[in-house]
Amino acid sequence: MNKSEQLSDQHAGRSPHENVVKAESDGINLRTIAKTVGVHVSTVSRVLRAGPESAQSETAVRVLEVADRLGYRPNRVAAGLRTSSTQSIGVVSPRLHDVMVSILCHSIEATSRYSGYQMLLSTPPDDMGEQFRSVEFLLSHRVDGLILTSLHRDESVFVDRLRELPIPVLAANRHQGDLLPSVICDDREGGRLATEYLINLGHTRIGIIAGSRHASTGFDRLLGYRDALNAAGIEIDEALITHTDFEAEGGVIGAHSLLSLAQPPTAIFAVNDMAAIGVLGAAQQRGLRVPDELSVIGYNDIPVVAHLPIPLTTVHSPLSQMGEHAVIHLLKAIRGERPISEVLPVSLVVRASTAPPK
Amino acid sequence: MNKSEQLSDQHAGRSPHENVVKAESDGINLRTIAKTVGVHVSTVSRVLRAGPESAQSETAVRVLEVADRLGYRPNRVAAGLRTSSTQSIGVVSPRLHDVMVSILCHSIEATSRYSGYQMLLSTPPDDMGEQFRSVEFLLSHRVDGLILTSLHRDESVFVDRLRELPIPVLAANRHQGDLLPSVICDDREGGRLATEYLINLGHTRIGIIAGSRHASTGFDRLLGYRDALNAAGIEIDEALITHTDFEAEGGVIGAHSLLSLAQPPTAIFAVNDMAAIGVLGAAQQRGLRVPDELSVIGYNDIPVVAHLPIPLTTVHSPLSQMGEHAVIHLLKAIRGERPISEVLPVSLVVRASTAPPK
DNA sequence: TTGTATGCGTTATCAG
DNA sequence: CTGATAACGCATACAA
Numbered sequence: 001m002n003k004s005e006q007l008s009d010q011h012a013g014r015s016p017h018e019n020v021v022k023a024e025s026d027g028i029n030l031r032t033i034a035k036t037v038g039v040h041v042s043t044v045s046r047v048l049r050a051g052p053e054s055a056q057s058e059t060a061v062r063v064l065e066v067a068d069r070l071g072y073r074p075n076r077v078a079a080g081l082r083t084s085s086t087q088s089i090g091v092v093s094p095r096l097h098d099v100m101v102s103i104l105c106h107s108i109e110a111t112s113r114y115s116g117y118q119m120l121l122s123t124p125p126d127d128m129g130e131q132f133r134s135v136e137f138l139l140s141h142r143v144d145g146l147i148l149t150s151l152h153r154d155e156s157v158f159v160d161r162l163r164e165l166p167i168p169v170l171a172a173n174r175h176q177g178d179l180l181p182s183v184i185c186d187d188r189e190g191g192r193l194a195t196e197y198l199i200n201l202g203h204t205r206i207g208i209i210a211g212s213r214h215a216s217t218g219f220d221r222l223l224g225y226r227d228a229l230n231a232a233g234i235e236i237d238e239a240l241i242t243h244t245d246f247e248a249e250g251g252v253i254g255a256h257s258l259l260s261l262a263q264p265p266t267a268i269f270a271v272n273d274m275a276a277i278g279v280l281g282a283a284q285q286r287g288l289r290v291p292d293e294l295s296v297i298g299y300n301d302i303p304v305v306a307h308l309p310i311p312l313t314t315v316h317s318p319l320s321q322m323g324e325h326a327v328i329h330l331l332k333a334i335r336g337e338r339p340i341s342e343v344l345p346v347s348l349v350v351r352a353s354t355a356p357p358k
Numbered sequence: 359m360n361k362s363e364q365l366s367d368q369h370a371g372r373s374p375h376e377n378v379v380k381a382e383s384d385g386i387n388l389r390t391i392a393k394t395v396g397v398h399v400s401t402v403s404r405v406l407r408a409g410p411e412s413a414q415s416e417t418a419v420r421v422l423e424v425a426d427r428l429g430y431r432p433n434r435v436a437a438g439l440r441t442s443s444t445q446s447i448g449v450v451s452p453r454l455h456d457v458m459v460s461i462l463c464h465s466i467e468a469t470s471r472y473s474g475y476q477m478l479l480s481t482p483p484d485d486m487g488e489q490f491r492s493v494e495f496l497l498s499h500r501v502d503g504l505i506l507t508s509l510h511r512d513e514s515v516f517v518d519r520l521r522e523l524p525i526p527v528l529a530a531n532r533h534q535g536d537l538l539p540s541v542i543c544d545d546r547e548g549g550r551l552a553t554e555y556l557i558n559l560g561h562t563r564i565g566i567i568a569g570s571r572h573a574s575t576g577f578d579r580l581l582g583y584r585d586a587l588n589a590a591g592i593e594i595d596e597a598l599i600t601h602t603d604f605e606a607e608g609g610v611i612g613a614h615s616l617l618s619l620a621q622p623p624t625a626i627f628a629v630n631d632m633a634a635i636g637v638l639g640a641a642q643q644r645g646l647r648v649p650d651e652l653s654v655i656g657y658n659d660i661p662v663v664a665h666l667p668i669p670l671t672t673v674h675s676p677l678s679q680m681g682e683h684a685v686i687h688l689l690k691a692i693r694g695e696r697p698i699s700e701v702l703p704v705s706l707v708v709r710a711s712t713a714p715p716k
Numbered sequence: 717t718t719g720t721a722t723g724c725g726t727t728a729t730c731a732g
Numbered sequence: 733c734t735g736a737t738a739a740c741g742c743a744t745a746c747a748a
Binding site for chain 1: 720723
Binding site: 042 | 740
């Protein structure tokens, strides 16, 4: 598809002479080719842009051949200035160190690259002010569209500003009601699934570590938790609901706080896997055997949890699919289509960290 | 430092009128400002480029004020075309889903952004052919420099091509001898430290899961392993050396293969933490208690391993520092300084997964 | 099918 | 200190 990509093989078995050519290749542009072939720049531009398959004329073939030989690499910066399309998308994604986030970004990048787009990634601190600075930064690089993976709830000021931008903006992972088109996983249903499973095992006192208050993911999973308890006719004890961050440390702290209650829970639902790992650690510290004395359930199904000494029961979020779909939707919006939202289905993965209460 | 960043606050409490202005701000460029103020474009360019602190003349102040009011965002694409410097760096980093890699990229991005540079990230499959395609792709976007975090050993063809590029190229994490400047951690010393510690505990049969053969990290850590055994006068049993990938799955497989030996090891050194987690899982499956019946030591000290039910003894690699220094060195090279290499010191972190053999 | 001319937004050079 | 002009590399409307 892209000229320069196809050319890359050319250099594999090159002769000393071609080496010299290559050394000069920094400055190979349309004009160089035009001069070499003896045609006008615009002709070269047209031929190269049409691609090898549609090389009808004699000149076209010569142009392609010379471009190949000189190792021409199109200058997307110049093209971008002219067409005001840089073939790049900006991604604002705090907390890249979180596996869940890095898997998402991995997928976003792979899908973009496959579509001929370059990802410009910014991973600022997780507050909307910093995120908006990243947006401004990416905008100055004239990205064609934006994906934000870490929106905050109730920050309509920033969302309003995002909506005013001259390029399509898409939310992934976390959403903002209907204010921005989004591709997310069905967090509410996932929270319900996890809680319902624990209830079916016989648990009635179920603690939840609900993550950061500003994340729609944790918020929606908590809604699902309430849904399941309500459906089962179990009264909700607000003391069993605790908020922390999404790190293992938060899981440790949250678990200790829950397990120190007068009537401690027999099961804990952590709304992300890292926190669940922290819960496992806290249980160990308190001499509680998992799952016999405490059931633990996580969320997201990051790869490591299947390989823990006690493999974790968790809710599987299709993270790669979420990234892929986010890019697909964004590219459609860039091409002028009306952006649409999507909610991806999740599923429960039962492993060894859950059992009936004793 | 950057104009547009400072301006972002302007819109926080804007009036309806300014809203209208903002809606048109897509097309705000130097010419717009020049026309509004009544000066020439080049004047505007100079003033804006000089910054607010050096606003001497009356005109300069007016220009700045208008730029502010109109919400001017400099077009780095256009500037890049003119100056042939896009204020961006390309990063080729396969395996972004690996926490170790994502922490490194997180740090690279943060340092770049802090320095006014944008990171263009590509995370292709981990083979040099794909990586070189990514390089070509980034080159077409005219990045000012490149960082590669996943070089392969003995692929001098590709390294030669990298050396011929018209921009500075730096290796991070993995190196290629002295062929490319690099910022890495002291993997050989880390491997030695880990092995020496096990030897001092009394272990003599120490298995090693050495990762992929093409990674200098695993290779160097294996060298350190040999160093320590040699120094202790322990003969090296090649049967105790196994190669897998860097995933938990590989650790499981490697551990089972080692523990099935006629004379199984009493300790296993996995050259990365995820593999070590896999070893813990395999031990569990075989009913081996860690650390009493099997000592396990990992590598890198990714955050999760401190919170495992059996906190992992491991070698701490300064990953964030590595990313930071890589960017600093690369930016120096971009400014024309001679690129230098660096080897960062590592340290042993003793936790609960290691003990004397029974 | 090919050539001509123009402009994308910015910066740099030079003259005033 | 400011203004005029050209150029970066490419794409396109238009004319031939």
